[in-house]
Amino acid sequence: MIQMPHTCRGTLTMITGGRDMEKERITHNTSAMNMIQILSENKPEAMLIVMDLLRESKKIDPSSNALGGFGSLYDLDSCGIYGSRIEQLHNEICGGDLTRTVACLRATQLMLVSPDDLNRAIDNEGKLDVDDIMTMVKEKLPSFALNYTVKKPQANDNKNCFQKCLSDESSITISEDKV
Secondary structure, three states, rough: OOOOOOOOOOOOOOOOOOOOOOOOOOOOOOHHHHHHHHHOOHHHHHHHHHHHHHHHHHHHHHHHHOOOOOHHHHHHHHHOOHHHHHHHHHHHHHHOOOHHHHHHHHHHHHHHHOOHHHHHOOOOOOOOOOOHHHHHHHHHHOOOOOOOOOOOEEEEEEEEHHHHHHHHHOOOOHHHOOO
C-alpha cells in the first residue's frame, strides 16, 4: 500500500488497496435531501444517523462553522463510508454516540486518523481507540463537544430535519467571510 498525506476533498489522498477515495458521490451542488439518500444508500437506520449528523454536528463541533452539519457528511463521503457502513461506524465503533462519530470523522480531516484505518475498523480488520481519538480532537479543537450534551433524538427531530432538507433553504451556501 502506498500512503500519501490525506486531505479531505484535496488533491492528495490515501491510496489503499481496493478503495478509491477519489470518487466522492456528493458535490457542493448536491442538495441536502440527495446527500442523505446517497450517503445512506436509502437504508433507514443509516438515513437517521446521517440526519442526526446533519442536525447536530455543528453543535458538537462549532469550529466547523463554514460547512456546519454538512462537514460530517462530506467526511463520510471522502472516506468512502456509505449505507450499512455508516451504521457500523456509529453503532459498533462509536457505541451509538454521535459525539464520538463526529470525532472519528473530524480526526480524518485533521489527519489524526487515516481514512484507511477508519475503514479497516469498520471492516473488523483493525481497532480504533475512540477515547484516544476524542482526546486528540479535543486537543486540536478545544471547543469540540465543549457545551454539547448528548441527547436522545425525539421523533420529530428527524421529521423536522427531513422537512428542512426538502425546503429551498437546505442548499449549501458558503459566504466569502467563512472561507
